[in-house]
Amino acid sequence: MGSLTLKNIRKSFGQVEVLHDINLEVEEGEFVIFVGPSGCGKSTLLRIIAGLENATSGDVIIGGERVNHLPPSKRGIAMVFQTYALYPHLTVAKNMSLGLKQAGESASVIAERVKMAAGMLELEPYLQRRPAELSGGQRQRVAIGRAIVRDPKLFLFDEPLSNLDAALRVNTRIEIAGLHRRLGTTIIYVTHDQVEAMTLADRIVVLQGGNVEQVGSPMELYNDPDNIFVAGFIGSPAMNFLDARLLDMPPEVKTIGLRPEAISLGDDGPIAGEISHLEHLGADTNVYVHVNDKLLTVRLFGQHDYEVGSTVRLCFSPESVFRFDVEGKRIR
Amino acid sequence: MQRVKHNWLNLTLAHTALIAYTIIALFPVVVILVNSFKTRKAIFREPLALPNSETFSLVGYETVLKQGDYFGYFQNSLIVTVGSLFFILLFGAMAAFALSEYRFRGNTLMGLYLAIGIMIPIRLGTVAILQFMVAAGLVNTLTALILVYTASGLPLSVFILSEFMRQVSADLKDAGRIDGLSEYRIFFQLVLPLVRPALATVAVFNMIPIWNDLWFPLILAPGEDTKTLTLGSQVFIGQFVTDWNAVLSGLSLAILPVMILYVIFSKQLIRGITSGAVK
Ligand SMILES: Nc1ncnc2c1ncn2[C@@H]1O[C@H](COP(=O)(O)OP(=O)(O)OP(=O)(O)O)[C@@H](O)[C@H]1O
Numbered sequence: 157m158g159s160l161t162l163k164n165i166r167k168s169f170g171q172v173e174v175l176h177d178i179n180l181e182v183e184e185g186e187f188v189i190f191v192g193p194s195g196c197g198k199s200t201l202l203r204i205i206a207g208l209e210n211a212t213s214g215d216v217i218i219g220g221e222r223v224n225h226l227p228p229s230k231r232g233i234a235m236v237f238q239t240y241a242l243y244p245h246l247t248v249a250k251n252m253s254l255g256l257k258q259a260g261e262s263a264s265v266i267a268e269r270v271k272m273a274a275g276m277l278e279l280e281p282y283l284q285r286r287p288a289e290l291s292g293g294q295r296q297r298v299a300i301g302r303a304i305v306r307d308p309k310l311f312l313f314d315e316p317l318s319n320l321d322a323a324l325r326v327n328t329r330i331e332i333a334g335l336h337r338r339l340g341t342t343i344i345y346v347t348h349d350q351v352e353a354m355t356l357a358d359r360i361v362v363l364q365g366g367n368v369e370q371v372g373s374p375m376e377l378y379n380d381p382d383n384i385f386v387a388g389f390i391g392s393p394a395m396n397f398l399d400a401r402l403l404d405m406p407p408e409v410k411t412i413g414l415r416p417e418a419i420s421l422g423d424d425g426p427i428a429g430e431i432s433h434l435e436h437l438g439a440d441t442n443v444y445v446h447v448n449d450k451l452l453t454v455r456l457f458g459q460h461d462y463e464v465g466s467t468v469r470l471c472f473s474p475e476s477v478f479r480f481d482v483e484g485k486r487i488r
Numbered sequence: 489m490q491r492v493k494h495n496w497l498n499l500t501l502a503h504t505a506l507i508a509y510t511i512i513a514l515f516p517v518v519v520i521l522v523n524s525f526k527t528r529k530a531i532f533r534e535p536l537a538l539p540n541s542e543t544f545s546l547v548g549y550e551t552v553l554k555q556g557d558y559f560g561y562f563q564n565s566l567i568v569t570v571g572s573l574f575f576i577l578l579f580g581a582m583a584a585f586a587l588s589e590y591r592f593r594g595n596t597l598m599g600l601y602l603a604i605g606i607m608i609p610i611r612l613g614t615v616a617i618l619q620f621m622v623a624a625g626l627v628n629t630l631t632a633l634i635l636v637y638t639a640s641g642l643p644l645s646v647f648i649l650s651e652f653m654r655q656v657s658a659d660l661k662d663a664g665r666i667d668g669l670s671e672y673r674i675f676f677q678l679v680l681p682l683v684r685p686a687l688a689t690v691a692v693f694n695m696i697p698i699w700n701d702l703w704f705p706l707i708l709a710p711g712e713d714t715k716t717l718t719l720g721s722q723v724f725i726g727q728f729v730t731d732w733n734a735v736l737s738g739l740s741l742a743i744l745p746v747m748i749l750y751v752i753f754s755k756q757l758i759r760g761i762t763s764g765a766v767k
């Protein structure tokens with residue numbers, strides 16, 4: 157019902173190809189997140205799924221049906237936009253019900269669905285207000301409500317939280333996770349915030365420059381990245397990369413990667429460095445260490461104190477070292 | 489202290505300039521209005537004096553209302569102006585929407601082509617237009633005037649409106665598409681209300697030249713039934729004798745409808761700016 161298949165999707169704007177042969181299978185009920193740096197084509201891919209943009213070639217299959225030639229409203233999808241995109245001249249209730257009215261649903265069905273969605277999102281007191289009379293968080297909830305009311309096979313979210321402040325973002329994130337649990341609908345969600353990706357996703361699709369770099373569960377990507385890009389993109393603080401010649405490595409290994417949390421500081425370790433800065437976060441301490449002109453991050457659990465400028469050695473177990481070849485491919 | 493003084497000075501200067509400008513701009517209008525209520529002798533003896541019991545006279549208005557079909561002219565002007573504005577706004581906004589919203593081959597070229605009309609005065613084509621209207625049997629109809637004014641108003645309105653439409657949130661239009669709104673409803677219900685200030689601007693820009701135009705009414709529709717107000721008023725201005733009472737009264741009356749239209753549009757304009765439509 158709510159599965160999604162992308163087959164050989166390509167997209168060009170004029171001469172520039174921005175998506176190169178994207179293939180993806182999403183199963184019914186999955187929460188899939190597209191992450192990647194700005195401009196990598198996440199929004200474009202989402203818009204192709206929605207039908208707001210035509211792929212240059214390739215197929216979009218929703219619920220087993222090829223939908224290439226269907227307009228957005230006939231694809232059984234609902235979309236939540238970064239800018240909320242509420243109709244400024246309509247009340248909250250009308251904003252939520254417009255899609256159903258267009259589809260010719262009966263008034264009783266519409267009223268019931270709006271009531272259900274409003275209840276779920278705690279929007280009942282605001283149903284007769286206009287968007288201009290709501291706070292940012294409330295507007296985002298209305299936008300989500302508008303999507304729920306359509307009862308879609310597939311939810312599409314394009315960076316829905318990036319206009320909210322930090323506290324609200326955490327709340328709404330939890331709300332979206334709860335919504336997915338309750339509704340069980342397939343969700344495709346775009347973000348460039350990897351914390352959002354790690355906390356919400358069943359599977360993450362890492363995109364770069366219009367290519368899929370890797371697809372996997374958050375922990376698969378964290379523990380077993382395919383290449384240097386995914387290794388550096390997933391995890392916060394980001395993985396440290398060092399010249400392989402610092403360690404005794406086979407000749408094909410060009411770069412080694414070390415997670416900040418896999419390193420500890422001690423008196424005997426293979427690499428020496430100079431402490432350049434400390435960040436005390438309470439539960440963690442981030443120590444920045446200079447090694448041969450490179451700044452490494454070491455994340456220590458708990459509270460620690462070191463003198464800036466002192467020399468330390470980095471300790472880590474050999475299994476925690478990620479190895480990459482000249483092209484950035486992982487050597488396992 | 490320094491700041492407050494500075495502000496006060498600025499404020500005074502700004503207001504002085506604005507008030508001076510207002511006086512200069514309103515002076516001729518006031519002179520026309522005042523003199524339209526005076527006898528002919530009083531107009532020439534003391535043009536700046538207010539009418540008193542001795543010099544007060546409505547003879548100008550009487551002449552205007554008696555001679556010729558003044559209300560008919562009025563109606564013609566109103567039909568031509570409102571009709572032209574309606575089509576300029578409708579077609580201008582539609583073309584602007586297409587240019588700003590859809591990617592198609594030749595989009596930029598089409599935009600440039602439409603903009604060229606801003607630089608070429610339509611009067612250059614008068615002879616051809618007249619021939620065309622004769623062939624189409626439209627001479628001495630208001631339709632001819634509406635067609636000509638619509639054509640001449642479109643380039644600038646397309647140019648201005650497409651700039652404004654580019655700023656309308658793309659997400660909003662896409663949300664409409666996902667909800668199944670047709671492109672027409674997206675245009676009329678989502679986009680047009682958000683560019684209302686621009687529509688009002690275009691309307692005001694186009695309205696006054698159309699209302700005041702003498703050229704095309706004289707050439708295309710000089711018949712008694714299709715005379716516009718400006719053309720109709722010319723009967724009082726003769727080569728040898730000019731009935732100043734009638735001219736001034738006619739002008740005073742002609743100001744009214746434009747003023748009403750202007751007030752309607754400028755209210756829209758200000759409401760559009762202050763309501764902060766999206767977000
Ligand atoms: N309408 C368009 N015309 C031309 N190029 C476009 C158009 N839309 C997007 N692009 C290009 O396609 C590429 C991908 O854009 P897209 O919006 O999908 O990026 P994104 O991954 O969503 O980035 P962000 O995280 O900044 O939102 C970009 O290089 C962009 O310049």
Ligand SMILES: [Mg+2]
Pocket residue numbers: 198199200
């Ligand atoms: Mg984007």
